[in-house]
Amino acid sequence: MTIFTSFHPPQRTLMGPGPSDVHPRILQAMSRPTIGHLDPAFIGMMDELKGLLQYAFQTQNALTFAVSAPGSAGMETCFTNLIEPGDTVIVCQNGVFGGRMKENVERCGAMAIMVEDEWGTPVSLDKLADALEIHPEAKAVAFVHAETSTGVQSDAAAIAKLARKHQCLTIMDTVTSLGGTPICMDEWGIDAIYSGSQKCLSCTPGLSPVSFSDKAAQVIQQRQSKVQSWFLDLNLVMGYWGEGAKRAYHHTAPINALYGLHEALVILHEEGLEQAWARHELHHKALKAGLEAMGLTFLVYEAYRLPQLNTVTIPSGIDDATVRSRLLSDYQLEIGAGLGVMAGKVWRIGLMGHSACKKNVLLCLAALDSVLSELGADIKSGVAVAAANKVYADTE
Numbered sequence: 315m316t317i318f319t320s321f322h323p324p325q326r327t328l329m330g331p332g333p334s335d336v337h338p339r340i341l342q343a344m345s346r347p348t349i350g351h352l353d354p355a356f357i358g359m360m361d362e363l364k365g366l367l368q369y370a371f372q373t374q375n376a377l378t379f380a381v382s383a384p385g386s387a388g389m390e391t392c393f394t395n396l397i398e399p400g401d402t403v404i405v406c407q408n409g410v411f412g413g414r415m416k417e418n419v420e421r422c423g424a425m426a427i428m429v430e431d432e433w434g435t436p437v438s439l440d441k442l443a444d445a446l447e448i449h450p451e452a453k454a455v456a457f458v459h460a461e462t463s464t465g466v467q468s469d470a471a472a473i474a475k476l477a478r479k480h481q482c483l484t485i486m487d488t489v490t491s492l493g494g495t496p497i498c499m500d501e502w503g504i505d506a507i508y509s510g511s512q513k514c515l516s517c518t519p520g521l522s523p524v525s526f527s528d529k530a531a532q533v534i535q536q537r538q539s540k541v542q543s544w545f546l547d548l549n550l551v552m553g554y555w556g557e558g559a560k561r562a563y564h565h566t567a568p569i570n571a572l573y574g575l576h577e578a579l580v581i582l583h584e585e586g587l588e589q590a591w592a593r594h595e596l597h598h599k600a601l602k603a604g605l606e607a608m609g610l611t612f613l614v615y616e617a618y619r620l621p622q623l624n625t626v627t628i629p630s631g632i633d634d635a636t637v638r639s640r641l642l643s644d645y646q647l648e649i650g651a652g653l654g655v656m657a658g659k660v661w662r663i664g665l666m667g668h669s670a671c672k673k674n675v676l677l678c679l680a681a682l683d684s685v686l687s688e689l690g691a692d693i694k695s696g697v698a699v700a701a702a703n704k705v706y707a708d709t710e
């Protein structure tokens with residue numbers, strides 16, 4: 315007879331595209347006693363969570379909460395609620411996640427007009443402007459702020475401004491940007507935003523913070539057709555996440571997961587958004603100095619590179635999977651593989667949330683240096699850690 319025992323995961327250092335290292339305070343928060351999801355104490359925590367999310371997104375939007383499912387469900391929440399059959403949506407695609415937006419639009423029975431840019435480059439404002447001119451019927455513009463498949467940041471403020479000029483709603487993916495690079499939802503005039511708990515917030519996966527402008531909330535309330543998903547229908551969810559004491563049962567909230575998100579946002583608030591953004595930038599600079607000293611090159615042009623997601627070209631003659639499995643077995647270190655057309659060509663090194671620290675940067679550089687040297691890669695060995703340390707020394 316098979317004997318089943320408790321699962322004990324290995325201790326890893328997570329430097330891929332998410333999940334990132336979860337802060338121990340968050341794991342502790344999640345192990346606190348489960349209470350009822352309509353318990354006044356829990357409802358008080360949810361109200362605080364809303365305020366913390368408003369801070370993280372830099373918004374005053376009343377319709378701000380966490381969807382009880384991962385980032386992909388936040389994406390679906392935005393599309394299924396805002397888009398109706400027959401609508402036209404302009405979707406900007408410069409990586410994997412823009413493609414998923416197209417899928418969402420089409421599954422809503424709407425038409426997706428694609429504005430496509432090469433992977434590794436940001437959304438082109440000129441192409442978007444052309445699409446908006448040609449399609450005055452467009453209801454919304456959807457784009458990914460931080461493309462995790464390539465490590466590119468697009469100019470969200472400029473995209474939103476263009477969309478507004480054409481009376482379009484904006485739907486923005488901030489799964490990888492939230493907590494890592496600036497998001498100013500209200501200042502930029504974004505209508506719908508979704509994110510994830512497991513990237514720069516360093517929480518466990520499975521929750522998707524979202525926020526909707528008053529205009530977007532109105533569009534949802536005035537729909538002609540019912541939202542085809544019962545679970546994600548915000549007109550129903552609001553009865554639960556809405557204001558004050560009138561909360562009605564919709565689904566059982568993931569109680570302990572929400573304790574974790576609350577703690578993650580308390581940590582972000584303690585550090586301060588600006589300080590968190592600066593920390594991601596600093597560790598990116600140190601990692602970059604080390605990788606470049608080694609002779610590795612970045613896929614993305616510096617001006618629109620994401621600090622929290624570093625896409626590095628794999629040296630010629632080196633097998634992607636061999637390196638990643640050695641990093642995992644010998645150093646307990648996870649880095650990410652290339653996605654889609656980038657598979658086998660790049661690594662994606664994440665510096666997200668709690669993973670964006672000196673200890674991780676130095677471990678990653680030292681481990682990559684030795685594994686690549688062992689495999690006979692054409693790199694300069696023994697200089698990466700010193701190059702990174704110089705960046706730290708210069709900024710202290």
Ligand SMILES: *Cc1c(COP(=O)(O)O)cnc(C)c1O
Binds near residue numbers: 386489510520
């Ligand atoms: C990770 C990610 C998602 C999906 O989030 P899940 O939590 O995996 O569902 C969506 N968009 C971007 C840009 C991401 O990086």
